[in-house]
Amino acid sequence: MNIYFQLFSREIRVAFKRWTDALTGFILFFLIAILFPLISDSNKEFLLTIVGPIMMFSAFFASMLSMQNMFKPDFQNGTIEQLMLSKGSFVSLILTKTIAYWLFTSLPLILISGLTASIYFVSASGILIIQLTLLLSTLTMVHINAFTAAITLGIRYPGALMTLIITPITLPILIFGSKTIENSILGADISGPLYFLTGMMMLSFFLGPWITASALKISMD
Amino acid sequence: MNLKKIYKYGSPPNFYRFAMKLEPWCLSLGLFLTAIGSIGGLFIAPKDYQMGDAFRIIYFHVPSAYLSMSAYAAMGIASIIGIVWRSNVAFAVAKSIAPFGALMTAVALITGMLWGKPMWGTAWVWDARLTSEFILLLLYFGYIALHATIKEQKRADRAASLLAILGIVNLPIIHYSVVWWNTLHQASTISKLDSPSIVGEMLWPLLLMIIGYMIFFIGVICRGGSAEVLMREKRSNWVKEV
């Protein structure tokens, strides 16, 4: 257990040093969420229909921003090889890294989403559902981000390729996430899409680190 | 079937010779069946009482959609074989499937749109089946892009195979989307267990088209896969004799 804790605290310290990355994602999320009501006709019905997709979309983009820095600096200074050779299971170390990444890029979003959602005239219970949906979907999305970053590791300027790879895999999460938020606002039953989101999150926790580890092994030779 | 025989074809020179011999038969048979199916579907099959002549698009829409999914499944299986058994031939076959599969997906989407516009008034709707077929197209593009971007052949093979394997999850979603959700797209007319809900005179051209497309697909993969095998085995001795 000690090695995972060490990696975790190291990730947190490194993330603090690179706080501008997390801040950029956070500001992006906040800006998108705020600008939409300002630039569109801000009547209540329209905003309520649009809050679901906007929350999901801005969370998606914000988590994509610092994706490159998940593995690239560590690849360049040899940390990843150290991790592969170390005592702990490589897959679990990747999981630790992913969770640290989530803490720094997505957790601030979830906390601020309450404030941003209130601009869209969402009720208090609606805000809770939005935060829950964002929690589940960002937890899934970080695994997909990790896989995409791992598989495009040696490539120069992988930006467009990363977007192309990540979009078809993340699309179902975005669709079900906004469906959940939409249903909760309409008062309809949210259990369907919510169960789907939870299922995908569980699946990503089991498969994600393993497939990211495989991608890293492929990119390392 | 003797297992040793299958292993024999896993070696590049045997695969190459077998594929080059198989190719002209598959292509001509495939084109022949497709031609008969097209003529049957376009001219011989009776008009549908609800949809009129527009339903004839089914003879082009269904085979390409069916093939887009089976091609991806074949690509996924070839990728698994390539990674587990480290087979160059499997990677070559997987890579050659990708452009064909992407083309078939695009044709399925386009013919679907051409069918939807007169029938339901809209060329596109974001329901489960159309969205997941679109996701399939993006998965194909990602696979092709990975191959194109990673310069080192072996690394590109394995990275793209990983992506292909990940995308297999999409296939049951596409197939069962019309069962699980209420979609604009209609339910299946041909299933393995029940008798088809489409009448015989309309059915035979459809089956011919599907089989013709598949055989044509095998023919194209023979040649494309052979080309890929050549590129991978550039430096070995058997290639020099070709």
Added chain:
Amino acid sequence: MSIFDMGDYNFYVWSSVFVSMLALFLSYFDAKKKHKDATSTIRNMNKPK
């Protein structure tokens, strides 16, 4: 009524036919081209011996 006339849906049916046949032939010629490129590359590699 010519047998080629599909009524109101003429454009849609025939463009579907066209797109499908185009795709089939494009894939065939793409595979053929790849093979030709591969053989010519190998021939160039082996010629100046």
